[in-house]
Amino acid sequence: MYEHILVPLDGSENSRKALDVAIKLAKTFSSKLSLLSIVDNRNFAMPATAAAAPNSSYSELTSYAHDIVDDGLKTVKENGLDAETIVTQGYPKSVIATDVPKKNNIDLIVIGKSGRGAIDRFIIGSTTAYVVRNATVQVLVVNDDA
Template sequence: MKKILVPVDFSEYSENALKVASEIAKKQNAEIVAVHMLGLSDAVITKEEDSMEGMFFLKLTQKRFVEFLDKDYLEGITIHQTVKNYKVFSEIDDVAKEHNADLIVMGSHGSSGLSEVFVGSNTEKVVRTSAVPVLVIKEGSSFNASKAVFASDYKLESINVFNRVTSIFKLLDIEVKLLYVNLPGEYYLSTNEIEQRIANFIIHLHGDEKILPEDVTIYSDYSVEKGVFNYAKRIKADIIGIPTHGRKGLAHFFSGSISEDIVNHSKLPVLTVKI
């Protein structure tokens, strides 16, 4: 892991993310790219008479950046700062690609309706669109995670995500507990059907990511979200890992809405990787 991208709105939520990013950066000897989305109107940017106003906001933001990044916990870490006039949070993915970021660490308070930038809806947009793994940090700013729940549907299309998530947790020295949530109704599978799917998944895994069928816990609940949260609570997990289809998902597991609900409602940090 060489570069970690942190979206910054100068709130306590983005500082929580910055602190966590600094902990990871120190362990991985990685650099941090802090990005602020200025979000000025097109009029301010394009009209000549408004150019001075645009420059004022840009200089003000740069000054706030210097103050915001003047933290003891960032000492020894190479920090890059960038200001973009983006107003659509899906464009965070463009910044991540521009800087070859390996991970996005983002603060969020979920869907409580407060007026900071990183409300649930904006975090969801990043989770939904980012090709780069996203670590969403909630309340608190320490990151002493030692045990993770990774929930998957164990379909073959999820193999790449499985490999990416488990490799990130391995880098962070986090033990991974594997989970399949079995649902009632039309999505219900018998134990035998689930075991066959998991066995087929294992056969197609490559490298040193081999697992045994008994390494996957089959947990029944009324929704994927409830199953993930209840199992995480049962084993006292510190972090949740989930795949997401974004808005393209046709499968019932980890479609955009399910993944976003987990990110929004979880009190634990959530690592998402797009399928």
């Protein structure tokens, strides 16, 4: 039924719960898993005349994104599966909803109900809500038990 499942990870408990559900689905349907972490590059947008974004901050965020997917991959492997990991930069909402699904032939996104971006969610709306409204594939929203 589902051939390729995308799991966006941000280090939150909800994204870990989503990964657990995606692993169960992958086992049930023999699906391929892709784990995604995004470096939000809006934080580094600067006019051409301004100095480049501090390399150390960007490197730290990129390193953190890799740590998140590596941790997720460890969980996947502990459950007897394998997964592709994707670390990219961009606007998380559109990367999750359309960019990665189109590029990687995703047919299901399994996403946590809420993640780390409480301030961003308050100001411009939740990433999950955006993905549900704009995804080009089916979306399963996983709620944290707490």
